[in-house]
Amino acid sequence: MRPHLLPWLLILPVTVFLGVFFLAPFVMVAKQAFVVDGVFSLGHFAQVASHWKFPIALKNTLLLALAVVPVQLALALLMATLVTKMRKGRDLVLYIWTIPLGISDLAAGIIWLAIFEQSGFLNSMLVALGLGETPSVLLSYQSPGMVFLAIALAEIWRATAIMLVILVAGIGLIPKEYHEAASVFGASPWQRFLRVTLPLLRPSLQTALVLRVILAFEVFAVVVALGGSLFPVLMSETYAYQFELLDSGGAAAIALVILGISVAFTLVILRILRVPKGAQA
Amino acid sequence: MTINKQLSAALSGLAFLIAASASHSQVLFWSTQAKPVEEAQAMRDQVLSGADVAVDYQPNDGGPWLTRLQAELAAGSGSIGVLGALHGDFAAMDTRDLVDLDDLGLEAKSATFNQLARLGTQKMQYIPWMQASYIMAANRKALEHLPSGADINALSYDQLIEWAANVMQATGGAKFGFPAGPKGLKHRFFQGYLYPSYTDGVVRTFASDKAVMAWEKFRELWAVTNPASTGYSFLQEQLLSEEVWIAFDHTSRLANAFNERPNDFVAFPAPAGPEGRGFMPVLAGVAIPRTASDMAAAKKVVAYMLDPETQVKTLRATNFFPVVDVNLPSDLPPAVQAAGDAVAIMSASEDANPGLLPAGLGNKGGDFNRVFVDAFERIVLNGQDIRAVLDDQKKVLSAIMEETGAPCWAPDAPSEGACPVE
Numbered sequence: 001m002r003p004h005l006l007p008w009l010l011i012l013p014v015t016v017f018l019g020v021f022f023l024a025p026f027v028m029v030a031k032q033a034f035v036v037d038g039v040f041s042l043g044h045f046a047q048v049a050s051h052w053k054f055p056i057a058l059k060n061t062l063l064l065a066l067a068v069v070p071v072q073l074a075l076a077l078l079m080a081t082l083v084t085k086m087r088k089g090r091d092l093v094l095y096i097w098t099i100p101l102g103i104s105d106l107a108a109g110i111i112w113l114a115i116f117e118q119s120g121f122l123n124s125m126l127v128a129l130g131l132g133e134t135p136s137v138l139l140s141y142q143s144p145g146m147v148f149l150a151i152a153l154a155e156i157w158r159a160t161a162i163m164l165v166i167l168v169a170g171i172g173l174i175p176k177e178y179h180e181a182a183s184v185f186g187a188s189p190w191q192r193f194l195r196v197t198l199p200l201l202r203p204s205l206q207t208a209l210v211l212r213v214i215l216a217f218e219v220f221a222v223v224v225a226l227g228g229s230l231f232p233v234l235m236s237e238t239y240a241y242q243f244e245l246l247d248s249g250g251a252a253a254i255a256l257v258i259l260g261i262s263v264a265f266t267l268v269i270l271r272i273l274r275v276p277k278g279a280q281a
Numbered sequence: 282m283t284i285n286k287q288l289s290a291a292l293s294g295l296a297f298l299i300a301a302s303a304s305h306s307q308v309l310f311w312s313t314q315a316k317p318v319e320e321a322q323a324m325r326d327q328v329l330s331g332a333d334v335a336v337d338y339q340p341n342d343g344g345p346w347l348t349r350l351q352a353e354l355a356a357g358s359g360s361i362g363v364l365g366a367l368h369g370d371f372a373a374m375d376t377r378d379l380v381d382l383d384d385l386g387l388e389a390k391s392a393t394f395n396q397l398a399r400l401g402t403q404k405m406q407y408i409p410w411m412q413a414s415y416i417m418a419a420n421r422k423a424l425e426h427l428p429s430g431a432d433i434n435a436l437s438y439d440q441l442i443e444w445a446a447n448v449m450q451a452t453g454g455a456k457f458g459f460p461a462g463p464k465g466l467k468h469r470f471f472q473g474y475l476y477p478s479y480t481d482g483v484v485r486t487f488a489s490d491k492a493v494m495a496w497e498k499f500r501e502l503w504a505v506t507n508p509a510s511t512g513y514s515f516l517q518e519q520l521l522s523e524e525v526w527i528a529f530d531h532t533s534r535l536a537n538a539f540n541e542r543p544n545d546f547v548a549f550p551a552p553a554g555p556e557g558r559g560f561m562p563v564l565a566g567v568a569i570p571r572t573a574s575d576m577a578a579a580k581k582v583v584a585y586m587l588d589p590e591t592q593v594k595t596l597r598a599t600n601f602f603p604v605v606d607v608n609l610p611s612d613l614p615p616a617v618q619a620a621g622d623a624v625a626i627m628s629a630s631e632d633a634n635p636g637l638l639p640a641g642l643g644n645k646g647g648d649f650n651r652v653f654v655d656a657f658e659r660i661v662l663n664g665q666d667i668r669a670v671l672d673d674q675k676k677v678l679s680a681i682m683e684e685t686g687a688p689c690w691a692p693d694a695p696s697e698g699a700c701p702v703e
Contacts, residue, residue, distance in 0.1 A: 052659070053655075117512070118507075118509050119522050119524055133453070134453050134454050137508045137509040139509065139512065140511065142508055224463060228462050228463045228511050229462070229463050229658070230662075239344075240651075242344065244647045245647035245651065246373060246644050246647055
């Protein structure tokens with residue numbers, strides 16, 4: 001076999017897999033979104049966007065991502081730094097912190113529902129401590145703020161670990177010499193973190209943020225478990241169009257809107273966190 | 282032959298082998314009903330084990346159920362033998378995809394059900410299988426708070442509101458529960474209970490002045506309803522946890538409460554409004570898709586499901602009532618007895634105003650439901666002006682009726698052509 005064929009042969013299975021199970025369905029979905037009765041049209045988009053719930057779902061999705069992702073980023077950075085500083089028990093801590101990663105998002109939603117619902121842990125605790133006479137309804141349409149907070153908490157708990165794992169790997173790749181050099185010149189730990197770790201962590205930050213932001217726009221099961229119909233997001237609207245209204249065109253249109261937002265944010269993140277040409281290894 | 286072609290040939294061969302080996306041994310009963318694990322297992326062990334053909338009973342949610350069915354129909358061959366679903370699920374399908382079942386000579390006792398099962402064609406597209414309804418249930422602790430002079434078997438909406446308010450005052454918490462969760466059947470309450478009771482219609486009267494009154498009344502009821510209701514889908518859970526003392530729901534979604542603690546709960550008819558006591562049946566049917574691999578075996582299963590003895594077994598397994606004449610044994614589960622009595626009182630009441638299931642909406646059933654759910658969310662949860670919301674939603678409803686051409690169904694007065702929204 002000619003050696004220059006080998007790389008092509010090696011990527012063939014992945015290419016075929018992506019082609020069959022990703023690209024082809026994607027093209028079909030795009031077709032469903034843009035075709036009404038056999039002609040190209042933006043009808044599905046217009047119909048979906050004119051429903052009274054669409055702006056609310058869009059706002060909720062963006063707001064949730066805006067609230068959750070920065071907190072997760074800060075937490076993941078903090079946890080990653082802590083883990084790298086540890087000498088003993090580093091693996092154990094890392095394992096424990098990544099447990100939520102192994103739990104499905106619906107299960108995570110249900111766990112948090114068990115905490116926040118009327119007969120849930122939080123209420124029982126408050127009543128037992130004498131802080132309330134009867135269990136109150138925390139997740140109700142009257143307290144949208146509480147619903148938002150519960151969903152945000154569950155999301156933070158569930159999905160911070162994925163950023164953590166990427167950042168821990170990234171920090172491990174930074175050569176120790178940079179830190180030693182910085183210490184020699186009298187940099188404080190905070191300065192070293194800000195001037196050495198963060199800039200050198202850029203490629204990992206990029207990956208972690210892109211991944212996390214895309215997942216944030218696809219949030220679904222946690223929201224449905226905790227918010228029910230109180231907190232519509234884009235993904236729950238997609239589900240409703242596909243399975244309740246049996247309107248694949250409408251569902252495809254919202255799916256493409258989610259894709260559009262994800263692509264836009266990915267480009268922004270890639271641009272902001274780009275590694276300058278001269279600094280590339 | 283290219284690699285792609287070889288690969289796809291091999292894959293389809295493999296798929297064919299798997300499908301063939303699965304379908305020849307058993308008839309796949311693909312159902313949207315009896316989904317909870319215990320019910321599905323009871324269907325297998327107690328109901329279908331008695332059939333002459335081996336049956337593989339697989340229940341699933343409506344979405345995945347339809348997705349697989351459509352995939353098999355599109356492929357022109359499949360392993361699903363028998364379909365079990367609600368009238369609305371079948372109504373959303375193309376009748377050409379369902380095998381005409383007239384030659385089986387099977388039908389329900391109710392002529393209305395048989396008419397519904399024709400799905401607008403001349404022949405039976407599905408065979409009515411089992412029925413249920415929606416009723417009210419209450420914890421016995423709530424009974425002492427009934428308004429004076431109120432008869433629990435002949436409540437009005439005003440009395441229900443007063444009752445729930447009394448309970449709220451006595452316990453400090455709103456104890457009326459309503460299935461307004463994502464999987465809750467709230468739309469059926471509006472279509473079959475609230476609207477008929479207050480407007481004597483559903484479609485024609487959607488935006489009438491009487492409808493405004495109905496929604497005002499519902500707001501009053503909502504004020505004494507547990508606000509966590511927006512997360513409730515099966516009220517039996519909240520009845521058992523006592524988060525809720527008085528509830529409205531589907532009979533089979535209340536069943537566990539009666540079966541687990543039969544002495545703690547009572548079942549009673551839905552309340553009445555100025556236009557009578559509106560109520561609505563639930564109808565499930567069995568059908569055969571045109572892609573069924575073993576037509577004769579599938580027809581045997583359908584015939585078996587309609588056998589009076591099977592119908593009683595099905596009642597025990599699912600809490601859905603028979604659609605044919607049967608002799609009910611005396612040792613039925615508590616839930617069945619309680620629900621059966623409540624439905625009987627409801628149907629026999631002097632002011633009974635029975636409605637029918639929406640018919641002729643085709644695949645717009647979901648959109649039709651959303652009109653009512655949207656009205657609820659906007660009027661009750663978001664506090665928007667009732668008149669404005671109804672006028673706005675009316676346009677959507679009109680468009681659905683015109684597009685499908687569905688004629689009016691009871692309690693709306695009959696129409697020539699599409700049912701008008703007045």
